[in-house]
Amino acid sequence: MSGPGVRARLESVLQGQGTFVTTGHQPILLLGPLYVLYKALTAISLAAQLEQTFGAPVVPLFWIASDDHDWDEVGSTTILDRSDATRTLALPVPAGGERKSVGSHILDGPGLDVLDALPDIVPESEFTAHYLKLIRDAYAEGHRVSEAFARFLAGVLGDRGYAWIDSARPELCRAAAPLYRRLLSDWDGVVEAEAAGARALEAAGFDAPISRVEDALPLFFDEGGGRHRVRRGGAVPLEGWRERLEAAPEGFSPNVASRPALESYLLPVAATVLGPGEIAYWSQLPPLFGALDIPLPSVHPRAAWTLVEARTRRILERTGLSPQDLAAGAEPIVERLTREARPEAVKRAFGHFREDAETGMAGIEAAVADNLPGLRGAVGKMRKGILDAASELSRQVDRATRERLDVRLGQVRRAGANLFPRRRPQERVLNPLSFLCRYGPGLVERLAHETDRQVASFLAGRAEDG
Structure with missing residues (x-):
């Protein structure tokens, strides 16, 4: 829990006198991309505003999906370094742990060596030491990956009155066992319900985002060697799955389809905050x-922001660009600026040359075709040689122009790397750490304030729609 007042409100909700607003994510390294932070802030804001509306406690709850086994996603993060280049840090995958739940993995010294590079990557400011200490305290040897994530999230968000839950905790797994029994007892009904959901989307003209595994429940089992889908017709019969559930409920975990249902099965969820995917x-x-006879909570979209720093804004203003102009990467803009920066006399001369060359070559080709047709090939080579030479000279002109524009084009590239790294939205790639080190807790305050405004506007729009 985070914040002194959340315990009493949490106890009220668990006693049936309130509800939750949930959101969540895998315990990705150092909180992962910016949008994870945006999800948490949206849930906190939505809960506060619904609490005012309902007049009863509404607690924001972050569901840490630590039963996930996607090490490629959870174990790495991309940070913008001091030169606005992207740097990816990755924890080593534990030997034999490729399909094991990541959240329960215990951090050790060698695995944490990757974080030693952080002081040389992140910007230096009055806030840097604070955030590096938060990381050292959270990602300490002996901590579980999910515990480290929760500690760092708490350090970044501060006392904002939210709670979190670790999905891999044995207590939660045991509490989920009755739902898993329900899945096993109505295997055909569950499989058909999943198929019905896919058919409904396809009938509306959309692809079904959740792929189905033939005759498999939306359920995983891990007997120590890794997570695998619970399937019928394999080595384990239906009765065998039931026996395993009774003997070791901690070995079972939901998949992407059943995890939302599990949240609402265990908890009174009024709304959930989700990203577009x-x-x-x-x-x-x-x-x-x-x-499964489980109430479907209301869905609320998370906030989405692009952090445009003052230095980036100045570059955009000087070049007449908007952030969206860099969505396809900086290079198309670099090419346009280079063309525009060519000396006007050179551009005119190239244009006249091409027009004259085309006219002259057309005349030569026509004359040769009428009088010396055997030389058509030689004329073609001549045309190609002239155009190739012109193209090479044009490239040299561009290189010379770029050298004159070197600083300006470098700034455009830095802006592109900041706003759309790898041609993807900033929030889906960049970790918040560099921004936090540069601007400190004030950045979170500003994001929280803007998120409050966005959530209020969304709720007002819903009210108007009835």
Whole structure:
């Protein structure tokens, strides 16, 4: 829990006198991309505003999906370094742990060596030491990956009155066992509900985002060697799965389809905060919620921001660009600026030359075709040689122009790397650490304030829509 007042409110909700607003993510290294932070801030804001509306406690809850086994995603993060270049840090995958749940992995010294590079990567400011200490305290030897994530998230968000839950905790797994029994007892009904969700989307003209595994439940089992889908017709019969559930409920965990249902099965969830991809796959889930007799919570989109720093804004203003102009990367802009910066006399001369060359070559080709047709090949080579030479000279002109524009083009490239790294939205690639080190807790305050405004506007729009 985070914040002194959240415990009492949490106890009220658990006693049936309130509700939750949930969001969540895998315990990705150092909080992962910016959008993870945006999800948490949206849930906190939405809970506060719904609490005012309902007049009863509404607690924001971050569901740490530590039963996930995607080490490639969870174990790495991309940070913008001091030169605005992207640097990816990755924890080593534990030997034999490729399919094991990541959240329960215990951090050790050798695995944490990757974080030693952080002081040389992040910007230096009055805030840097604070955030590096938060990381050292959170990602300490002996901590679980999910515990490190929760500690660092708490350090970044501060006392904002939210709670979190670790999905891999044995207590939660045991509490989930009755839902898993329900899945096993109505295997055909559950499989059909998943298929119905996919058919409904496809009938509406959309692809079903959750791929189905033939005759498999939306459920995983890990007997120590890694997570695998619970399937019928394999080495384990239905009765065998039931026996395993009774003997070791901690070995079972939900998949992407059943995890949302599990949240609402265990907790009174009024609303959940989702990103665009999650909203897409949630649209496939109503039949599954119905088959399990679980209420479907309201869906609220997370906030989405692009952090435009003052130095980046100045570059945009000087070049007449908007952030969206760099969505395809900086190079198209670099090429345009280079063309525009060519000396006007050189551009005119090239244009006249090409026009004259085309006219002259057309005349030569016509004359040769009428009088010396055997030389057509030689004329073609001549045309190609002239145009190739012109193209090479044009490239040299561009290189010379770029050298004159070197500083300006470098700034455009830095702006592109900041706003759309790897041609993807900033929030989906960049870790918040560099921005936090540069601007400190004030950045989170500003984001929280803007998120409050966005959530209020969304709720007002819903009210107007009835």
